[in-house]
């Protein structure tokens with residue numbers, strides 16, 4: 001398992017693997033790896049590809065009052081996990097490899113990035129995500145990149161980005177990995193107190209109950225209202241629970257509006273959790 005920390009070393013590494021006929025799969029992460037990230041590595045290995053995990057805590061996707069400085073950084077454990085999973089390389093650039101002095105270019109987003117949901121609560125988030133993802137794709141020239149459905153709006157944003165700008169990297173979506181009680185794995189789950197950890201799976205159970213109510217003919221508006229009340233009663237501060245079209249993320253009023261995704265974001269204690277499921 002090779003660790004690369006400069007753009008030049010990454011590009012040499014990728015050129016050599018491509019010359020051997022290898023397909024390159026990039027797994028972009030911010031580290032603090034868990035089994036959800038490892039599922040993305042395995043999705044790459046399942047394609048018989050050369051799998052490179054990038055680890056970069058991207059400052060431009062954090063808002064001013066968010067957890068950039070306290071975000072968990074666990075490089076040695078991450079290296080062990082990528083090695084055990086069979087990943088081939090880690091790319092962990094210093095900030096100046098992504099944002100060189102004088103850096104002044106960003107990508108302006110519409111479509112799934114501009115329909116509310118996360119964008120309403122984290123207005124500069126997707127611009128930061130799109131910029132770092134475009135950089136990582138340009139630097140690695142990966143054939144594929146795996147992204148988790150856990151960050152569903154992000155998945156739609158990067159899929160659109162890669163297509164719109166012909167970045168040459170195809171996005172592979174990977175289903176959300178969960179704890180046995182339904183809580184979606186997340187690097188931020190380490191922030192949860194024991195009591196909040198016990199409450200946290202409510203988000204998933206409410207998503208399931210809301211999806212089931214909609215499937216069995218309840219109106220979307222009333223099912224979402226009831227789900228929102230259940231989340232608040234459990235002790236969460238709810239940012240949103242919404243039903244959206246599964247790919248455009250446009251608002252939907254009924255089941256006939258197309259494939260529907262339920263998306264939620266809520267705070268328990270100081271920890272903000274997001275989750276989603278298909279209806």
Ligand code: AMP
Pocket residue numbers: 028029030031036037039040146147148149150151174175176177178184185186187
């Ligand atoms: P992060 O390190 O949180 O930026 O996440 C890196 C990638 O891992 C993103 O594509 C996430 O959607 C994905 N990911 C995070 N948690 C999970 C999970 N529980 N299941 C599947 N993918 C995940």
